[in-house]
Amino acid sequence: MMEKVLTRNIGADLKPTDLSAYEKNGGYQGLKKAMKDLSPKDCQDLVSASNLRGRGGAGFPTGMKWSFVPSGENCTPGHKYLVCNADEMEPGAFKDRLLMEYDPHQLIEGMILAAYTIGADLSYIFIRGEYIVSIQRLRDALAECYLKGYLGKDILGSGFNLDMYVHPSAGRYICGEETALINALEGKRANPRAKPPFPQVSGLWGRPTIVNNVETLCNIPHIIDRGSEWFKSLGRGEDSGTKLFGVSGRVKSPGCWELPMGTPIREILEDCAGGMQDGLQLKGFLPGGGSTDFLVPEHLDLPMDYNVIGKAGSRMGTGTLIILDDQTCPVGMVLNLIRFFAHESCGFCTPCREGLPWTRQVLVDIEEGRGTNKDLDTLAFQINYIGAIGNTHCALAPGAMEPLQSAMKYFREDFDRHVSGKSCPYHSHQKSLSNKTSGVH
Amino acid sequence: MNNSQIIQTDMTGILTQEEINQIDTELAHIPYKSGAAIDALKIVQANRGWVSDECLQAIAKHLEMSPEDLEGVATFYNLIYRRPVGEKVILFCDSVSCWVCGCDNVKKKLSKRLDIDYGQTTNDNMYTLLPVPCLGACDRAPVMMVGDDLFTNLTEDSIDQLFPDSNPKDNQ
Numbered sequence: 001m002m003e004k005v006l007t008r009n010i011g012a013d014l015k016p017t018d019l020s021a022y023e024k025n026g027g028y029q030g031l032k033k034a035m036k037d038l039s040p041k042d043c044q045d046l047v048s049a050s051n052l053r054g055r056g057g058a059g060f061p062t063g064m065k066w067s068f069v070p071s072g073e074n075c076t077p078g079h080k081y082l083v084c085n086a087d088e089m090e091p092g093a094f095k096d097r098l099l100m101e102y103d104p105h106q107l108i109e110g111m112i113l114a115a116y117t118i119g120a121d122l123s124y125i126f127i128r129g130e131y132i133v134s135i136q137r138l139r140d141a142l143a144e145c146y147l148k149g150y151l152g153k154d155i156l157g158s159g160f161n162l163d164m165y166v167h168p169s170a171g172r173y174i175c176g177e178e179t180a181l182i183n184a185l186e187g188k189r190a191n192p193r194a195k196p197p198f199p200q201v202s203g204l205w206g207r208p209t210i211v212n213n214v215e216t217l218c219n220i221p222h223i224i225d226r227g228s229e230w231f232k233s234l235g236r237g238e239d240s241g242t243k244l245f246g247v248s249g250r251v252k253s254p255g256c257w258e259l260p261m262g263t264p265i266r267e268i269l270e271d272c273a274g275g276m277q278d279g280l281q282l283k284g285f286l287p288g289g290g291s292t293d294f295l296v297p298e299h300l301d302l303p304m305d306y307n308v309i310g311k312a313g314s315r316m317g318t319g320t321l322i323i324l325d326d327q328t329c330p331v332g333m334v335l336n337l338i339r340f341f342a343h344e345s346c347g348f349c350t351p352c353r354e355g356l357p358w359t360r361q362v363l364v365d366i367e368e369g370r371g372t373n374k375d376l377d378t379l380a381f382q383i384n385y386i387g388a389i390g391n392t393h394c395a396l397a398p399g400a401m402e403p404l405q406s407a408m409k410y411f412r413e414d415f416d417r418h419v420s421g422k423s424c425p426y427h428s429h430q431k432s433l434s435n436k437t438s439g440v441h
Numbered sequence: 442m443n444n445s446q447i448i449q450t451d452m453t454g455i456l457t458q459e460e461i462n463q464i465d466t467e468l469a470h471i472p473y474k475s476g477a478a479i480d481a482l483k484i485v486q487a488n489r490g491w492v493s494d495e496c497l498q499a500i501a502k503h504l505e506m507s508p509e510d511l512e513g514v515a516t517f518y519n520l521i522y523r524r525p526v527g528e529k530v531i532l533f534c535d536s537v538s539c540w541v542c543g544c545d546n547v548k549k550k551l552s553k554r555l556d557i558d559y560g561q562t563t564n565d566n567m568y569t570l571l572p573v574p575c576l577g578a579c580d581r582a583p584v585m586m587v588g589d590d591l592f593t594n595l596t597e598d599s600i601d602q603l604f605p606d607s608n609p610k611d612n613q
Binding site: 088089090091092093094096097122128129130131132133163165167168169170171172173184185186187188189190205246247248249250254255256286290320322323324325328332333336337340343344346 | 470471472473475476477478479480482483513514517518519520521532535536537538540541542572573574575576577578579580581582586589591
């Protein structure tokens with residue numbers, strides 16, 4: 001059995017961890033150690049040396065991200081901000097909810113340490129509004145921290161001041177993009193910003209800002225408390241630490257488990273999720289959420305490491321696998337994803353605002369048996385045009401093209417059968433092909 | 442909060458003092474008034490269920506924004522309602538994992554039972570049905586929220602249990 005790190009306070013009984021339970025199990029040791037013995041520079045060095053990579057999906061090295069924040073003489077006087085991205089909305093991702101609902105103090109300790117490292121005095125947990133339970137438990141935990149002196153003025157006598165707020169979002173997938181998130185925090189429409197300037201130098205209210213994912217921040221207390229070498233030793237492959245991996249779709253036991261980085265996909269799918277439901281075969285899977293490329297059974301023995309999954313043509317993303325079985329239509333699944341991304345486009349740039357609904361309509365036609373070979377050419381064009389980074393303002397539309405391009409690569413025969421047979425060859429799966437997704441706006 | 446401030450900022454008396462107090466609490470850690478736009482919309486909506494034109498104008502005035510600017514913000518976000526909604530909003534997840542696990546049939550059953558499609562409210566004003574981006578409970582798909590509560594592992598039978606048919610003859 002591997003050592004549980006991020007989920008050590010999350011038992012089978014799913015009892016939420018309050019301050020006393022968190023401290024009883026070693027909680028706030030990292031904070032006490034840092035406030036007493038470590039400078040911000042020491043903390044920065046520990047995190048950099050740990051090779052922790054961002055768990056929100058992009059896998060950017062956390063220490064490097066932090067190192068871009070100006071400090072000392074390089075920084076003009078004023079606030080610096082630490083923001084936790086708790087806007088978990090990637091289709092198929094369900095890991096941050098677990099960490100926040102059942103161990104809110106782990107996230108808060110990670111945020112205090114991150115804020116201390118970069119010199120932030122204000123911090124926000126930007127959380128999706130639908131996470132009602134998480135919002136309440138985080139607010140309760142913040143109140144406990146203020147009473148205990150872990151937040152507020154002169155934390156544990158160190159002279160370090162930090163205030164923290166929970167900011168429930170008003171919705172929209174695009175808020176997960178860090179500059180869109182910052183605009184939302186500023187009370188604006190959540191259109192992503194042009195980069196540069198990067199948030200590390202000019203983010204919230206034009207001040208230096210770090211935005212980190214929930215799971216990334218939950219790793220920090222352990223790295224500070226137990227060191228970077230220990231953290232690196234947790235991984236089975238080239239990446240450090242553990243990771244929450246999840247499986248959804250028609251498997252026997254869908255769920256979310258903490259496993260070492262570098263765990264082979266087969267172990268996650270077969271040992272943890274119990275394999276496919278009876279009568280179903282694995283056809284393919286999205287390894288890290290709705291905006292990652294399909295992989296297929298031949299990839300099952302690859303370890304879940306950022307670079308390995310990247311070399312295989314996909315991304316590890318959030319580490320939450322979505323399973324496509326052999327009785328579910330790949331065209332229908334891609335249509336569902338493209339419909340989602342078309343709906344969630346912020347509308348700022350033309351390839352995304354116009355291109356995604358166009359792509360959706362082509363897929364509707366193919367799925368409903370009206371598709372032609374020319375439609376398949378149109379999809380190939382869209383993949384090349386919308387999928388190219390640089391043609392769009394942000395990564396939403398290129399991300400949307402990832403499942404489409406890989407589906408056309410691995411399941412091309414299915415697309416062709418829709419066109420030649422003039423109908424969807426999958427009958428077991430009832431599809432709603434209504435284009436109506438209008439809300440009350 | 443003193444009364445003179447309320448008179449200055451909301452001369453029409455549309456917003457309640459409690460709403461204004463809550464908005465001003467948010468303003469304490471925000472450097473520009475317009476920065477509280479989304480918070481203010483959410484505060485008023487939490488109190489009234491939705492944001493009317495009158496409320497939107499009152500909030501805009503309080504935050505020293507143009508109503509048009511605030512409207513641009515309000516209509517961007519799917520959890521801000523600019524039309525009246527039922528007592529409870531049903532946020533139905535139709536994203537990929539729920540779709541693979543058969544949410545379309547659950548949605549059909551739900552729509553039939555309540556006689557509403559996305560964007561509509563039941564005649565008795567109890568429920569408004571809206572689609573929502575992935576609710577982050579994909580291991581328990583299909584899922585939906587009814588008001589503040591999450592319902593998981595949905596089947597057509599669970600719709601029967603959650604919304605008993607008041608007129609069983611319609612349900613052959």
